[in-house]
């Protein structure tokens with residue numbers, strides 16, 4: 251290709267990477283690229299969000315359901331800084347994303363020019379890699395590297411900042427070669443057979459082995475290998491919030507959720523197992539509770555792609571580094587077929603206690619205000635476990651993840667590591683574009699919904715058929731719960747006087763209704779699901795419901811409380 255502008259080179263780089271959708275917002279420093287997007291609209295669809303944060307979360311939702319790299323684009327200065335929350339979210343949740351930002355012309359750099367901000371400096375701690383392009387000749391190589399880095403090994407966000415003069419500059423020659431490796435970056439560590447053998451020996455000799463799995467199983471497309479591994483080994487397995495949906499909720503060896511609001515059995519028995527097998531997870535503090543008392547009695551095997559995770563939080567006896575799809579496949583012939591019947595039933599017995607004390611009361615509630623669990627029950631009853639759940643952050647997130655039934659992988663999209671309120675609405679929109687065939691249901695608190703409420707405009711403009719459930723308790727519920735339990739009920743700035751959500755939705759021309767009585771809940775959910783196109787359902791829930799079980803912050807997982 252000859253005599254094309256840097257801006258056109260950006261478009262051809264994206265086309266070469268198979269990108270056909272961008273989420274973004276224009277402005278002065280990125281206008282040459284937008285001008286090319288106008289000309290190339292038959293090849294790349296640009297979705298205009300209402301705030302750049304929405305572009306990043308939409309790109310994240312898209313990446314998680316499609317398995318591709320999500321791409322967000324913005325202008326310099328405030329456009330770029332508005333991306334930062336989503337970038338940090340993608341970094342901690344290992345989401346493959348490329349962000350493109352415009353920048354002032356190279357000769358203005360450092361002069362405090364209009365809308366100049368050092369986005370490279372700002373984004374360095376929250377990106378897997380970033381780079382500022384000041385010459386059009388760099389574009390092909392840098393884009394190729396950016397996509398390779400974003401999706402290879404442990405995925406993550408990359409930011410490319412392009413000065414305006416580089417976008418205008420005419421390139422005599424443009425040639426695009428996809429990146430296959432980078433000398434200074436080992437994306438996937440080599441598998442060490444010795445550790446595989448040691449891991450298999452520990453697994454074959456353990457009396458009370460326990461698997462804790464995370465998103466690595468999903469990111470590595472290793473769901474089948476994982477299933478084969480647990481089916482053959484007969485080992486009970488529990489999930490982190492990002493690992494959820496990798497295997498079916500009803501699998502007999504799926505013993506539930508780990509961590510602060512996880513299930514009773516897996517939390518308690520973490521401190522009783524003799525072998526802890528961590529697979530594609532990073533021992534987040536919300537999962538481990540107090541590290542000094544976490545699984546001290548157990549040997550630990552860690553299947554992991556990122557060497558930096560080994561021994562980071564929990565001391566590991568056998569690190570099995572590598573792509574989990576390959577390591578699980580390789581270990582399968584080395585392990586014996588077993589069933590750990592008595593051990594598995596211990597999990598079930600403890601989870602039964604939780605059922606009687608917590609679940610039954612919430613899920614099958616009969617009087618008082620509507621519980622969050624009842625809403626999820628109605629969703630479960632009307633969707634066959636095949637829809638995609640997108641949650642925001644707070645009580646509703648914990649409840650939705652605890653109770654939703656899943657039969658398919660890549661079905662749970664949430665902000666796990668950063669806990670970003672405002673994530674769900676744009677992420678749901680992106681998730682639906684990433685997998686158009688499946689129903690996408692966003693469950694959002696009244697607080698978080700108002701953080702990115704303006705993305706209703708994006709949903710309307712694109713007629714994206716997401717179903718939005720607002721669980722309205724007129725509180726910043728999760729913070730209120732902590733105030734109740736740990737700050738003697740001093741509800742400092744957590745009560746919310748909310749707008750009329752139905753009117754707002756209708757103002758954006760999105761059909762909406764409100765349910766505040768139990769008898770109308772199921773028909774409300776049915777109506778929402780039946781509706782062709784986007785729909786918002788506000789459900790007024792019990793005002794001061796608490797999420798249990800709970801491992802109090804800083805406590806041992808074994809001190810999980812049911813009330």
Ligand SMILES: Cc1ncc(C[n+]2csc(CCOP(=O)(O)OP(=O)(O)O)c2C)c(N)n1
Pocket residue numbers: 642643644645646647669670671672694695696697698699721723725726727728729
């Ligand atoms: C951007 C951001 N600000 C603040 C918080 C702290 N925070 C965590 S949960 C929560 C309350 C969320 O309230 P709501 O969205 O109504 O959901 P609920 O807990 O009631 O289900 C807050 C304020 C956060 N996670 N993210």
